[in-house]
Amino acid sequence: MTDLPVSxxxxxxxxxxxxxxxATEHRFVDELLAGTVDPDVMRAYLVQDYQFIDGxxxxxxxxxxxxxxxxxxxxxxxxxxxxxxxxNTYFVRAFDALGVSEADRFAPQLAAPTAxxxxxxxxxxxxxxxxxxxxxxxxxxxxxxxxxxxxxxxLPADFVHAEWITLHDNAYFNExxxxxxxxxxxxxGNASEAERxxxxxxxxxxxxxxxxxxxxxxx
Numbered sequence: 119m120t121d122l123p124v125s126x127x128x129x130x131x132x133x134x135x136x137x138x139x140x141a142t143e144h145r146f147v148d149e150l151l152a153g154t155v156d157p158d159v160m161r162a163y164l165v166q167d168y169q170f171i172d173g174x175x176x177x178x179x180x181x182x183x184x185x186x187x188x189x190x191x192x193x194x195x196x197x198x199x200x201x202x203x204x205x206n207t208y209f210v211r212a213f214d215a216l217g218v219s220e221a222d223r224f225a226p227q228l229a230a231p232t233a234x235x236x237x238x239x240x241x242x243x244x245x246x247x248x249x250x251x252x253x254x255x256x257x258x259x260x261x262x263x264x265x266x267x268x269x270x271x272x273l274p275a276d277f278v279h280a281e282w283i284t285l286h287d288n289a290y291f292n293e294x295x296x297x298x299x300x301x302x303x304x305x306x307g308n309a310s311e312a313e314r315x316x317x318x319x320x321x322x323x324x325x326x327x328x329x330x331x332x333x334x335x336x337x
Contacts, residue, residue: 126306127256127299130318134325141329142265145336151265151283153274159335160278161216166232166331168209168223173239174258175202180243181251186308190301197294205285212278231330238327242320249309252302253317256295257324262286263295 124132131138141147146163149155155163178198185191213223228236242254266287273280285291306314 125299126303126314127260130253130256130321131260131325133318134322137322137325137329138261138264141261141325141332142268144265144329144332146332147265147268150279151269151271151274153276153279155279157216161218163335164209164212164216164278165218165222165226166229168213169226169228169232170235170239171201171206171209173236173243177239177243177251177254180246181248181255184246184248184251186248186305193294193297193301200290208281208285212282215278229331229334231327231334235324235327235331238320238323245316247309247313247316249302249305249313249317250320252298252305253321254324256298256302257321257328259286259291259295259298261325261328263292 146155146159149159175198178194178201182191182194182198185194212218239254242250245251263286266283269283269287273283302317306317309317
């Protein structure tokens, strides 16, 4: 029996399997799925995570600009619309519920993993490369879908926990993640070996930073 070829996205995940597992099975994830995250931890997490929105929107914009097909631009644009509507609205409502100040919403002191991930997104955006943008986008969405899909019981009662889970595990989001992976696989197939190596480095760094981002909440 011949083994099926491993996709580029699977190959990249396999390169950083330890960090991937540590992030998707993290204490924070376990507590989030159970609805038991301490309010101070959840507040700190959301305050830092919200600082990714601006850079993430720029990253999506760069992907749109550098995509090689009109259909690809449309798919990413639809996802961008969700990020700037449903997800942004969730943050506002969660901040209100958790009593987050205006200063912490828009100008908090950045944790080291937050600043490093912002820098990573900026590098991917500035590269003028579709495959580089996709490498970081795939980590950001696939890793979150992976931990959200670990839920086996009912959703937590608190919407701050429940909606963060369902934002990352629903039919549309899961379809987007599958498309992003297949698009990364396709774009990598058309890219040079040097571009694939850069994309792999961005991917593995992004996974390590996702793990560090969760770790810092309990440091």
